[in-house]
Every structure is written in structure tokens, then in C-alpha cells.
Amino acid sequence: MNDFTNLLVEIRHLNNCPEGFLPLHAPVFSGQEREYVLDAIDSTYVSSVGAYVDRFEAMLRDITGAGWAVACVNGTAALQVALVLAGVKPGDLVITQALSFVATANAIRHAGAEPVFLDVEVDTLGLAPSALRTFLENSAEKKADGCRHRDSGRRIAACVPMHTFGFPCRVDELIAICQEWSIPLVEDAAEALGSLYKGRPCGRFGRLGTFSFNGNKVVTTGGGGAIITDDEELGVRAKHVTTTAKRPHRWEFYHDEVAWNFRLPNLNAALGCAQLERLDDFVACKRDLAARYQRLFAETPWCFLVEPANSRALYWLCAVLFRDRTERDAFLVASNDAGIMTRPVWEPLSTLPGFAECLRGDLPVTLDIADRLVNLPSGVRPG
Ligand SMILES: *Cc1c(COP(=O)(O)O)cnc(C)c1O
DSSP: OOOOHHHHHHHHHHTTOSSSOBOSOOOOOOSSHHHHHHHHHHHSOOSSOSHHHHHHHHHHHHHHOOSEEEEESOHHHHHHHHHHHTTOOTTOEEEEESSSOHHHHHHHHHTTOEEEEEOBOTTTSSBOHHHHHHHHHHHEEEETTEEEETTTOOBEEEEEOBOGGGOOOOHHHHHHHHHHTTOOBEEEOTTOTTOEETTEETTSSSSEEEEEOOTTSSSOOSSOEEEEESOHHHHHHHHHHHBTTBOOOSSOOOBOSOOOBOBOOHHHHHHHHHHHTTHHHHHHHHHHHHHHHHHHHHTSSSEEOOOOTTEEOOOSSEEEEOSSHHHHHHHHHHHHHTTBOOEEOOOOGGGSGGGTTSOBOOOHHHHHHHHHEEEEOOOOOOO
């Protein structure tokens, strides 16, 4: 049996938390958060219009370089709308990775489509280009109206890779394959605000990209999300359909299509503006923590996951691979018993009851990682 005592002392030490509960990830509100939220309250604009929403969207455009940014109620809603805007229709298939948070698959389903789960690669934890190519070559055919799944005849309407824990996936290779097959790519960048791949921000590669600002993400609006795109038509439509498709008018209620009320409230955007002002600091702290974990785990038999080649990762959640499930479980028990919050990665989406019937490729890497990976405390620590 491994004795994790010394390792746990070191983990506390490098998180600047000698005693008490050490969370996996807690938000830090040490900037203008209080001031902006109180200002939003004083203005009475706490709901779906207000200056902070516009400012939050402008800040997102600035940070990502995207032409359009549309704030939404949460990341799941943002991804659902992005898929519909990319052309996903009820009955379509959408390719994604089996290793992701359930929101990715939920958003596909909410758009009326069925996910197809493919494998990830071990060095990025993102959708494997080889798995995508193999699936398409074996199971798809090109038709006049796009790509179809050969056996079912269903349209393969989109591909949604996810940048796991902020590690950029090989999104340029995925896009090249998708282009060959006329499949639009939508990035689930919920975990990757602040990560760069080949110098370009995650979320900027696909036709649309989406973020989440849930309480556990690198910056939070309490709950929130956003869609970014460089396509003007899609950007304008994203705003329109997330705000009840109301034609601008001083008093008339004319809505020109069936649409959503998915707009981020101004109160949440106020919190978000203050948080985005801190993004660079947060990323620097997280990268520093990751570098210390890397040195710590270099002395152990376990593998701390480092950013993939050609990338600069924000290290949203730090992760380590144990040698097998038994060893992983022993570490989960020892760390959580000691007040250090750690957790395994998500159950592969292909094994969840709501998605058990979905098409899938071979998933050896996903299943192996699901047995061995543990997320370590990764928050920005005060002090
Ligand atoms: C957080 C997250 C989302 C969106 O979650 P919300 O809670 O709806 O904001 C989507 N995909 C992934 C991979 C996530 O981690």
C-alpha cells in the first residue's frame, strides 16, 4: 500500500493551506466584484438589460479577439444555441468526445440531436483526430447536403471537441478533417478561457465557441456562459435568438421567431466584469501552482499532466494519473479523509443512463483515463 502522508503535506504546502479544508476550486472575489454588483443594484438594472452586460461582452471580445460575444444564462444553454446556429437540426448526429462533463452531451440532446462518442488522446485529453478520421472513414459518406452516417442515413451535423481542464485539444487537425467532410466544428471551450493553442485563444477556432462562467470555472458570474464567433451573421443571430427574438422598438412586442430567454442578467454580468479584470492574474497563479505540482510529482511514480505541445494552458484543474484504479481510489480516500478535496474525472458519457444507446467508437483511452485520473486542488489561493 502507498503511504500518501508526505505527499498530502506537500499538497497543502504548495496550496498555501497548512490546515483546514482545502477545496478543489473556490472563486476569489478580491477585486471590484462588490463595487460593481452594488452598482448594478443601485442602478435597478439587475435583469436582462444593462450596461454591465454590454461591458462583459466587450471584455470577452477583447480577451478572445472574437468579433462577436454573446453572454448567456449558462454554458449549457450557450452550447445548445451555438449548435442550432451551426445548423444542427432534430434527428441529426453530433460527434463529441466520451470524456467530458455531461453538459456537452446534454446541450447536443437539447438541440434535438444525438451525440456520437469518440475517444480522446492521452496527451491533450481532447477528441483524438485519429478517432475522428477513423469513424468518418468507416461510417460516414459525403452527400450533396453534407455528411451522413452510412448505416442510419442520419446527417452528421457538427463536431464538438472539448478542451479538457483547459488543455487545448488538437483543434487545427480536427478542423482540417471536418472541412474534408463538410462538418462544422463548434468548440466547447467551457474550461479553457485563458488557454492558447498555437498562440490563438481556445474558442476561436470553430465556427462558434462557447464558455461557462459557473462558480467552479476560472472566472465566474455565479452562473453564466457565452457564445463567441467571428461570423457577423451568426453573432447577430446569437444575440437575437437568446433574447426572445424581439425586434428592437421603443414599445412594440414583436418577436420574429420562436426563441429563447437565455440572456445573462446584468447583476451576474457585473460580477463577471470584475472577474474578467482578474483573468490574467488568475491564470498566472494557476500556472505557477501547476509548475509546483509538476516538480512535486516528478519525485513520485505518478504522472502529473502537463500542457500539450504548442499550447499555453490555463490549468483550470490540475490532474494526475495513478497507475491503476485501486491506487487512485486509495489516494481519493486518503486525500478527502485529510480534508483535501480531490475527485475522479467524470464517468465516460457513453456509460451514463441518458446516453447508453448512443453511437460510439472504440474508447480505450477514455476508459483508461476514467480509471486513473484525479483532479487536485487547483484554486487561486489568497495570501
Ligand atoms: C462547465 C461546463 C459546461 C457548461 O456548464 P454550465 O454549468 O451550464 O455553465 C459545458 N461543458 C463543459 C465541458 C463544462 O466543464
